[in-house]
Amino acid sequence: MKRALSVLAAVLVVLSLFSGVAAAQETRSGETVVIEEGETVKGDLTAVAGTVVVQGTVDGDLTAFGGDVLVEGEVTGDADAFAGTVRVAGDVGGEVSAAAGTVVVSEDASVGALSTAGGNVAIDGTVAGDVEAAAGSVSLGPDAVVGGDLTYDGALNRHPDATVAGTVREGSPASPVPAPIGEIPTPPPWLGPVYWLLVNLVLGAVLLAAFPRFSDGVSTTARTETLKSVGVGVLALVGVPIALGLVAITLVGIPLSVAGALVFALLLWVGSVYGRFALGAWLLALADAENRWVALALGLVVVAVVGLLPYLGGFVDLLVLLVGLGALSLALYGRYGEAWNDERTTTA
Known part of the structure; x- marks a missing residue:
């Protein structure tokens, strides 16, 4: 059921991308799409390929369909990806929305926010805002920094050195009615x-x-x-x-x-x-x-x-x-x- 819900979430991500496809200033496709180091794409970019690699700069939003999507450079806007593997090793100024088997935010990477559905989600970089993850496994490494709330559905593996500034909760957002002690109760991990x-x-x-x-x-x-x-x-x-x-x-x-x-x-x-x-x-x-x-x-x-x-x-x-x-x-x-x-x- 968890994977079914994850892929259903992926469908919603795909539907949300269609408007981006229509309005994108540039579209690239092929076996491999690479934005070379030093190259700058002015405006939004839509890429459809077996492998999509951003080593340079996308000065706008990135929409990627591929087997592997790798962001090593910079995306100034949002990054939406529907792929087998999505790895962010650079900077994304906006929100990363990913539906993939594996989603990774590497050490030294920085994203504005993260919303993802996948088999395995690993965060070891910086997420300035909220993280919403539905996956079989959600891992926070020793260098992980989440500036907002972490909402997850799956098994959470959190390193003791990982930092979450906001609330950590499993499942859908909690009721706005405050708990008697002023904190949202956390369900048992099992x-x-x-x-x-x-x-x-x-x-x-x-x-x-x-x-x-x-x-x-x-x-x-x-x-x-x-x-x-x-x-x-x-x-x-x-x-x-x-x-x-x-x-x-x-x-x-x-x-x-x-x-x-x-x-x-x-x-x-x-x-x-x-x-x-x-x-x-x-x-x-x-x-x-x-x-x-x-x-x-x-x-x-x-x-x-x-x-x-x-x-x-x-x-x-x-x-x-x-x-x-x-x-x-x-x-x-x-x-x-x-x-x-x-x-x-x-x-x-």
């Missing part, structure tokens, strides 16, 4: 992970009960073709958002892009649960045991526990997602893609 564990358990149970053979096939693929599954998962996580962004550039393609994003959100959620199921099945196999229900519960618990660890938790969560998403894609192709190709061959 509440969020336990809630999502139960939600994923419900989805996993539905999948195993409704599609037992297919679910076993996905698990087997994940365990016997792990590297292939990871590769396909990376291609899906990076390629699908790019394809949806390209489709959405045209006005006619907006409804198709929105519908595709909703379907992709569901696949991300299902893939993440299947990844946990495959992990549990693999751990049981090490003990010469086999039980799909125990495997589901074991995989969910292991990932939830590891997810509480700083940095490692986010990496494991992303890896499990890639394996599950890739195995799910391979299984769907094996069931429907090959049959469709055979039908086309027969018709021809």
Whole structure:
């Protein structure tokens, strides 16, 4: 559910970018778009590419669709990105709005504010204003400085040296009614992970009960073709958002892009649960045991526990997602893609 909500948030980000696409003073596309060091783009820039790199200056707003988006130079306005990985290692004067698998604000980087949805969000630079992050893992490094409030949805890993000037809270903004002691009560840190564990358990149970053979096939693929599954998962996580962004550039393609994003959100959620199921099945196999229900519960618990660890938790969560998403894609192709190709061959 968390990933589904994250991608739904990504859809809203994409929709908000369409007006920027129409009004942008400059648009660049290709396999790689690079704003070289010393180069200045006057006005807003829209970039659609596999890799978008800003080493120089964008004197306006940046809108980027890509597999990887890297800001090493300066963006004087806002930076909106829809990509597999978004990394800010320079300066963004306005707000960074990012929907990505990984979002990083590096040490020595500076942004005005941060609003993001992703699998893993890591902040080790300076955010002058508020941070709103929905992710599997939200990490604040030792050099992280947040000048405003931090609102997060996911597992928070905060280094003792990280600084947050405002309020730290999980979920939606708290009620404006003040607490009796004058402070907003903070929920226990285990509440969020336990809630999502139960939600994923419900989805996993539905999948195993409704599609037992297919679910076993996905698990087997994940365990016997792990590297292939990871590769396909990376291609899906990076390629699908790019394809949806390209489709959405045209006005006619907006409804198709929105519908595709909703379907992709569901696949991300299902893939993440299947990844946990495959992990549990693999751990049981090490003990010469086999039980799909125990495997589901074991995989969910292991990932939830590891997810509480700083940095490692986010990496494991992303890896499990890639394996599950890739195995799910391979299984769907094996069931429907090959049959469709055979039908086309027969018709021809």
